[in-house]
Each structure stands twice: as structure tokens, then as C-alpha cells.
Amino acid sequence: MTRPERNNDRILVAGVGNIFLGDDGFGVETVRRLAAEQLPEHAEVVDIGVRGVHLAYQLLDGYDTLVLVDATARGGEPGTVYLIEADGAGGIEPRNALLDGHRMSPDAVLALLETLCAGTGARPPRRILVVGCEPAGVEEGIGLSPAVGAAVPEAVRLIMGLLRDGEQESSAPPAAVGEAAK
Template identity: 65%
Template sequence: MTTRESPAGVLVAGVGNVFLGDDGFGVECVRRLRRFTAPQVPDGVEIADIGVRGVHLAYQLLDGYRLLVLVDAVSRGGPPGTVHLIEADTGPVEPSATPALDGHRMGPDAVLALLATLSAGTGGTPPERILVVGCEPLSLAEGMGLSAPVAAAVDGAVRLILRLLAEAEEAPAPAGARGGRSEREASSCSER
């Protein structure tokens, strides 16, 4: 399910449920990203269609990725089809005693909460920097296929991800460094 076979320094993970309309945004973005090869997608980048396997993603993230780019539908109050770049706070997080585990609706917040719990319990290494490329959904109702505004946003989101990958390759984070807040949009991840 990935384009690279070995552990990578960078993971681009498309999450979402393709049976819930615009929730399939992240999955569609990574499907299109797989069409690109080097130099657009640098070596050391793993592209994964995670879908609804948020628990699997949280465990995979303990392998010590330098950068995680989560791609998902996120509601932040903008018009449908608006693409957001959000830098998640990667500072110390208190692990949740009971992280919300819902295999069909485990978005960025839930994955990151579970990751904090798992890393505290296992000593695993979470990503140094976490970015979320999110798109405002029009509808998360049952049904396959993206709405027109969200489908129109996919190519722009893919270009944004390619730009982020190029920037990450040009200026890799120092080992052990924690990501700061983004000037583009600094916040914790918002969920639908």
C-alpha cells in the first residue's frame, strides 16, 4: 500500500472513508500523488493510503519518521473545497487514558492522541514534525465520490504536498528536533 518498501524519513498518509463522500479526500490525494516519481517525490518519501486504518497509522508512526503529512477532510469553517495547511503541535502531550478509537472516523486528532498514548507506553518515537493538508468538506453523507468543490481542490492539494516534500528535502530537520508552529496556520488539528 506504499510506494516505498523501506522505512522512510517522510510519510504522506491519506486518511478517510471513501464511503462517506468528501471524507475520501485524503485517499484521492495520495492516489494522485502515486503518479509522481523522483524528483517530484524525493527518495525517502513513503506514500500510504491509510483509509480508515487510523490505529495502524498510529503504530506505524512510532517507527521514527522525521515528517508526517496527513491528508484528510477537515472542517475549519471555510467554504467547501478550501485547502488548509495546519502544523500540529508536536510538543509534549499528555497521553489520553482512553483515546477515542473508531475505525471508521479516526481523523487527525484521534490519530495524534493515540500516538501520544502509544509512544508514552512503548517508548516509540513519534514524528518530529506533523503537517495536515486538509480540505473543507461539502458532505460527509454516505455515498462514494467527492463533491464538485472538493474534487476541484485535489490537484491544488497535491501541488501543495509536492511543494512541502521539496521544502523538506532542501532543509531537513536536525535529528531529534521538534517542529515549531507554522506561520501559515498554527493550531492543533481540527476534526469534523
């Protein structure tokens, strides 16, 4: 099966998380709200939820940038929004179980993607960003905590800024990479 030629301007924004585990639904809620925005033509927003394998196959369609959106425990105050750029070695955040409430961590998804790309001519995204939010809790239950719910509009603004930067073909990492985006 042949894949379409890679378009170096394409950005995939993927909301991941489990809506049945409280604040772990942050990514899903954020992309739901983001989908209501006027998005640039080169951007695609998808609700992946807990379907990590689906994300790996979606990435075979060729994207220059992947923006993962999820609850991200880094020790900050609940509701703190983070922008993290994955390093070139493929690790997203080795010291924490970043985005690991789904059985398939982003590292596992990217490893699967590397396997799927072998022999197909497809390539993984050149740049991987994580827009994360410090959760207050990821226990069973539907709905975001007040702090994380209040962070969703901030995350939407941050992602829209990233997408606008992509329209200008900015290759420099955002200033807030690895820091709280507050």
C-alpha cells in the same frame, strides 16, 4: 523487537478518510494521485483510509514529519485547501472535530503512538502537518463533490512543495500554515 534507527529526513504522507462518505474521501483520493508523482527518496505515501491503528503502528518505523491529508471542516468555502501545523502540545485542532469521521481522530492516533513508543525507543514525528480540504458534504455516497474534486490537484501541488522543502531540510513552517492555501 528493535526498530530501525530514526532517519530525521523521513516524511510520511498519510491519506485518511472514508471513501463511502462523499468528500471524506479527499485524503484517500489525494494520496492516490500523489502516488503517481515522482516522489523524493525520503518520502513515503500511504492510503490509511479509516485504519487509524495502522497509522499509529506505521509511525513506529520512525518519521521526522507526518503529513495527514483529509477533509477538514473549518467553516470555509467547500474546496478550500488548508495547511495546518499541529502545535507542540499534541493537539491538532482542539476547537473542531478535525479529521474525526473515522472513529479514531488524529489526536487519538497520536495518543496511541505515545503509548506504543513507551519502552520501545521509538519516537513520534517531530512535525505534524495537516493538508485539509473544506468538504461540501460527508453524507453516505461514493465520490467527491465538484468543489472538493477540483481541490485535489491543488493539494497534490502543495504536498509536492512540502516534500521538496524537506529535501532542502527546511525547518521553518510554510507561510500558509493555518490559512487557506489559495
